[in-house]
Amino acid sequence: MTDELEELGRRVSAAREAAEARGETFYQGASRVHLAAFPPRERWDDWVELSSRAWPAREEKHYMLVPTTCFNCESACGLLAYVDRESGQVRKFEGNPEHPGSRGRNCAKGPATINQVTDPDRILYPLRRSGPRGGGGWERISWDEALDALAARIRAALLESRQNEIMVHIGRPGEDGFTERVLASWGVDGHNSHTNVCSSGGRTGFQFWMGIDRPSPDHANAAVIYLISAHLEAGHYFNPHAQRITQARENGAKVIVVDTRLSNTATHADYWLSPQPGSEAAINLAIANHLIQTGAYDREFVRRWWNWAEYLTACHPQVPVTFEAFEEILSGLYAEFTFEFAAAESGIPAETLAEVADVVAAAGHRFSCHSWRSAAAGNLGGWQVSRTLFLISALLGAVATPGGTFPNAWNKFVPRPIHVPPHPGVWQELSWPLEYPLAQNEMSFLLPHFLKDGRGRLDTYFIRVYNPVWTNPDGLSWMEVLREESLVGCFVALTPTWNESAYFADYVLPMGVGSERHDTHSYEQYDGQWIAFRQPVLRAARARRGEPVADTREVNPGEVWEENEFWIELSWRIDPDGSLGIRRYYESVERPGEKLTVDEYYGWMFSHSVPGLPERAAAEGMTPLEWMRRYGAFEISRGQGAVHEQEVPSAELRDVSVDPFGRVYTSAPAPADPNIVPQGAPSPDDEGRRPAGVMIDGVVRRGFPTPSGRLEFWSSTLAGWGWPEHALPGYIRSHVHPSELAADQVVLLSTFRLPTQIHTRSANAKWLDELAHTNPVWIHPRDAARFGIARTGDLVRVETEIGYFVAKAWITEGIRPGVVACSHHMGRWRLDGGPRGAGAMTATVGLRRSPGGWAMERRAPAGPYRSADPDSQRIWWSDTGVHQNLTFAVHPDPISGMHCWHQAVRVRPAGPGDKHGDIAVDTAKAHEVYQRWLARTRPAGSVSPDGTRRPRWLMRPVKPAAAAFALPAGPAPGGQARAAGADGPVR
């Protein structure tokens, strides 16, 4: 080595010896050698690297390293922005080694954040439409104009008691609770989400078991990992989970993957089960039945923690309430779910299922599992996929054990903020209609149909990181409604980049990407709790250099803002004098009467609500906010363990009452808890005592946030709200069950993900677009022969119940015969004459009314174009896939409310007039399909056992005040739409 290099090494080497000699942190990397994975954190103010471009000339570059959080999916992995000290701009993003979930590592989407920052097509200034909606005319306006106009509208609506005409529709929240509290502060039940086109089905199954709607599998310590769908490369928390699954495999864990298509995850499975879509619950039940029949379940766990006594009392009043009697009944409950039955349903040989069941049985408490979207989001009754999956965990006693599956609330920490507004006093029936009293989340994707049906109107409708026209099924019905000013008075798109919905907006307000905004979040990625901080990195960099920035717009490109400051400013202008009672939630505590800043908001949160953080920061001579700005993430605890087993301290037990099944209520107030993580909120007893725990063998233990305090094998909620036949984990035949398909129909899996894209969120990342830009229809060779499709690349017409799309065929052994699959990331479009959109991924289309509805045709593919980024002229791909979601009708599950994505389709060779990307949709038919599915519901008006709209204990964003839960007087919209099934027995 040269002297020069040795000199450099002495100054800035991150290698172990050099770093440790300087008393600095050495970040050990995967290679386990003297090389560091990251620069020592003590040098993050001025880190010197050598330029890769000037190499081998040793040109030094000085960077300030500023942490933030990736916003390209929900995993919230840490990023470190390398802010060039000379230019003041971000040069690149690497992982943040201080982040306990992602541990410095990222997927392809992390480094690609820089593409989004430098995206030549991004929106830089607030825009207002000039001309008709969707006409493509835009004028630049100031933020003041936008804020004043919106504040005036919202203020007027609030003053005129039109609270339900204000709605904020959120795609991926990427944060914990800020926006929900904004709406609560306005007294508006206007939160709408994307969850019912995403994870509601998965959540529902977990919620009815444990009162908490997400699993937190401790993969790293598992002996057997059971995954429904592609959690190694595309599922929830894929990078954090892939790390831990791989760690477990290294230690000998077996991996079972249930995934109809050949995913990267299926590739790594010890057992890859490719089932007929919709049969997943039958497989789970066959495994459960095996555990029951062979006595391979944890009897003590089942006896202590299941609500079997409540079940026996309610459903088998003739038998004694003893565990032995329950076991006797249990042994018969799933007897029909033999391996042969599951084989017939799934198409997987019974011997394979038997082998898998033995592997599961051997796992004991070290059985981790995960089901999130996929099957639970694909099928009618898909929520039973996760409910039956958790049945296996509950039989094994692998609940909150090392290597087992935890309720997520125990591995998540949502710090209490500076202001907590009360529950709103209104009920938004457009999101929470009476037909769906048990819906896991807002019936978001039915909004256009509700508006068409005259159930209401919206005065001001915001979308945020959400592209309803593209993301939802039946996007053209959305477009029809969004174009109609009588239904949607003012449509505001908060977005960093153009999208298919923003084209129809009245205001397009640019918001920052992952490194340009503030958020906090905490996700269950292992048995521990952490919070992470997303921040505008240039703002943090300026602050670190002693140049505080008061407004994120000062550092963002153009006039790009962030939502938090926007909401504070908008709320202030809605209630400038405080007379509406809104302003106080946006006032500073330190400087009464003045506006709250994000610095104070997060500073207060980090100082008051994050245990251990103030001490940790003080030890380094920093305020908690400074510490978080510097390191980006903080681990609050590790090893939460079995919270349900914790004994309730006697101080909490005062004036106790115990119900016949052991639910313990107390008059003592709940101890203050800075963690306000969402979870079930079981009702108090008749005297108003709050539920504090559950009596297990004479000891009051914390239990689960369910009505019974136990794991609810039998759900009194489902039984009591009109669905007694589904109160136990069970198997509901899918709407795409083979018996529902015509001979020439196959199932289309339309939801599969790739590791390199994320919905509509990543199209503004050129590196990701280059890696994955099209979505051919996967077809098994046997089906291709059957349909007369000769070769990969040939055009096929895929016919759904409301239209068709024309795509290319990908003939592959990676899909079950009788099933076709199409990834959902692609098919982005822009209307001819409109703004460019994401240039690397957007085809220009024509959209016209046709006799049968709407017809879309591609006029120009993506291609090279001139921009500030020379790379845009190097775009070598033109095929950007097909927007299949437009051709799907809505399929709301009558219980969970989840859109059931799978489609029964006909696939045939494209006709002579068909062109790639063609789409035809009949929105009148779409409305008929909506009505058919609506008829499957059992509305609250007929099934509610207590005169409320919805069980109050169930989780719900922006939960309204108790009074708003009361069923409305008079005939309800859903009252007459009672389905035949609603006459079933109601206990």
Add this chain to the structure above:
Amino acid sequence: MAETDLPSPRWAKLLDQSRCIGCHACTTACKSENEVPVGVTRTYVKSVDVGTFPQARRAFQVTRCNQCEDAPCVAACPTEAMYRRPDGIVDFDKRICIGCKACMAACPYDAIFINPEDHSAEKCNLCAHRLDIGLEPACVTVCPTEAIIVGDLGDPASEVSRVVSREPVQVRRPEKGTRPGVYYKGAHAATLDPLAARRPGGGLFAWATQGREPAGGRSPASQRAPQTVTSGHPGRGTSQAAALLSYDVPHQVPWGWRVSLYTWTKSVAAGGFAVPVLLAGAGYLGWGNDVVRWAAPLLALAFLAVTGALLVADLKHPARFYLIFTRRHWRSWLVRGAVILGGFGAIAAAYLAASLAGAGAGTARQGLGWAGLPLALAAAVYTAFLFGQAKGRDLWQSPLLAPHLAVQAALAGAAAVLPLLAWLAPGRAVTADQAVLAVAAGVHAALVAGEVAQPHATAHARLAVHEMTLGSQRLPFGISVVLTLAAVAAPWIGTPAAALALAGLLGYEHAYVQAGQRVPLA
């Protein structure tokens, strides 16, 4: 090594495909770290779908430079812009890269590309700029599953050393003798062999397209940009298990029509000088004949000038062509070739000067003519060695390539001078030249027939021959066969045979040069 000197590390990389989830984090982390433009990559994850449902899997291969100990790119580089560091890293210096693409042609892994921003060759260099300050490469740091690690092979305690020594690992294409410093663990044969997997049709991969395609969507391979090489075997693939290439990136042919044409102009230059001199030497022509006196040197110089112009024009940094001489790397046949061409040009120029000097310099000119012959021969055949440095291109590894190039030069020379002889020296010289032409064409045709008919040992060579005869090069090749066979009839056809022969040779050389590069290497 002095005792106080620390031994230099021997960097090696381990790609553990048993842990790789195909997420492409390494791909974008590398793009970010090294500011790699769209359209080119230093590393990416190839994937092959193996097996038949339901016993199927997706096999991954993190694909990149292999840091070879005997790096063909280093040998081929004329300026040592591509060089091997003592610690085993094959690094590059863009400041002295002339953009000749010899390294790209030489690399048996197709891991090198020309950066469209700076027009210099680059590839993975293990993030040398990071290693040198004690940081792991960007791909190592980002990988979610720790599937990529680096280490010192000289340090038995390093994880890389342990795995390489104790576990079954593989390298890519060991038969090329490059001694890669990048090891694969758990890689599938269907990914390691670039021809194992079948290339999908329709210009598609499972979630991407195969390369630049015309607007409008459907694009048969023949319509795609001619310089693109799509990975995968266009036929059945060499894998016995079903194997379908499900993802790869577009690759570019290093050498295009300029290099094809250069082999032809060079043949004309060499043959155009040698044939008249030999005819004179054999007594078919007088040394004073205009063809010998003027045509020979002028043909040589004119076509050498065109040859040089083509070579310089093919450089991505044409203004740096002088570095071939000032930073010459003797192992590179590009340098040796430049010197040979220069020497041949000098002799031809001297010969022309002697011609200008008139009869007084006749003896000197004869001497120069004889002296020029070996240089003409060298100019004709050195390309065999240049192509031979392209270790991955099996078609070019034939021991008969050098004699074949000599025959081609004879063919080109005989054809080029035939009309001149017919004009300036009718008679037995013409007959002799027609005979040379006929024999050269016949031998050339026989060598081509042998090339085509000979059972090639490697799938690569077979595929290259297929590309030449029935694949992308079938048009120029087919024409060349017809024209060359026609040229065998030169004694009967006469002067028109010259045009047939030259056109036929041009077609063949283009087909041969291009077909050699049309076989996927990644």
